Amino acid sequence: MLSKFVFPLPPTLNEIIGTARTNVYASAKEKRAWTNRIAVECFGRRQFPDRVWIEFIWKIKNFRRDPDNISAAAKFVMDGLVEGGIIQDDSLKFIMSPVLHWYEKGEDLVEIHLADHPIWNGRIIDLENPGFRETKKQAIAIYPEVLLPTKRAEVTEIESVSMKSIAPETIAETPTVTTVVEVLKEEVSDSQELLELAELINQEYQRSKAAPATAMLHARNAGEFLLQAHSLLPESEWLTWLSTHCQISEQSAKTYMAIAKSWLNLQKSSQLSRI
Structure with missing residues (x-):
């Protein structure tokens, strides 16, 4: 089975560090607030009692930001999924490799795909029949500022x-x-x-x-x-x-x-x- 979640974009690594430098208690409070927010949005959703495969699709307005700075926000998401009862734990015992990260132009959101089988680009891979079983429209990382060749005369x-x-x-x-x-x-x-x-x-x-x-x-x-x-x-x-x-x-x-x-x-x- 495969589930999709969409959350607001949590603080990125630079924002987390900036808050912690200002006030360590403010940083912990912010972390708790985001964990609770994501846990609440998980209420009533399908749960995964065993191992899971996960994809993050980061929809970002500003493509000048570093990908590792953005993906650090996955910590808030994973803790919220655990607290919301969607996954048992965010350790490697339950989170299977690879954890995929995709980046698209968007409105500062993060879309999560969770599945009990390996996934790729929003598709479940059938282990008994290698290949792909379509589950949704293919998610493709959009490259900004695509320059087409010069027009010919x-x-x-x-x-x-x-x-x-x-x-x-x-x-x-x-x-x-x-x-x-x-x-x-x-x-x-x-x-x-x-x-x-x-x-x-x-x-x-x-x-x-x-x-x-x-x-x-x-x-x-x-x-x-x-x-x-x-x-x-x-x-x-x-x-x-x-x-x-x-x-x-x-x-x-x-x-x-x-x-x-x-x-x-x-x-x-x-x-x-x-x-």
Whole structure:
């Protein structure tokens, strides 16, 4: 079984330290208040009498904050779950490894997934049948400030050339001009290279869903293929091509392209540091 809890964002590590430095009694009082608050919100919810697997999805307004600073607030949550009777104890005897932490843009909340089986991205892993059993919409860490490749000017150039090549007396015939441009666009979007890229994107996307341990690598590969396809298409045709040829959603495509870009930037930084 799997349960979901949503709580306000407890104090982060820096805030905890700041309060403790001001007044140790104020820090203890704050800790008790948050534990009680979370315990109260757990009232009447399903309990887990044995071992559990847990995921934290931290929904944060400010992505400049350090992840370890944010995840320190898990202590308040775990103590509240124990006091609320949801879990027996927050020791390693009951909390199974790995404890997963995801970060998304949001309204300073924390979403908790608790399950009596291993979980990944809000999904229960069936130990008798490896793979995934869908339990909810997939939770994907959203990368902020996703920068798409620079828009290409090919379509504008094609349209201008097509207009110049048509005699003045035929310019008024809108269907003829539209047909020329549409045919050229279809030739671009249905090229063999783009069809091959679509097949590779779909393969890597399916592998990322089927293999949690290497999901990030497959996401990076899919992102690289998506960036290649995006560079070959006019901006106005990108979303149409994506929805027609690929199994991946627009938001997932943006995320995968951001992963590929981040990976490339890390490689460049590593190479520069070695020089």
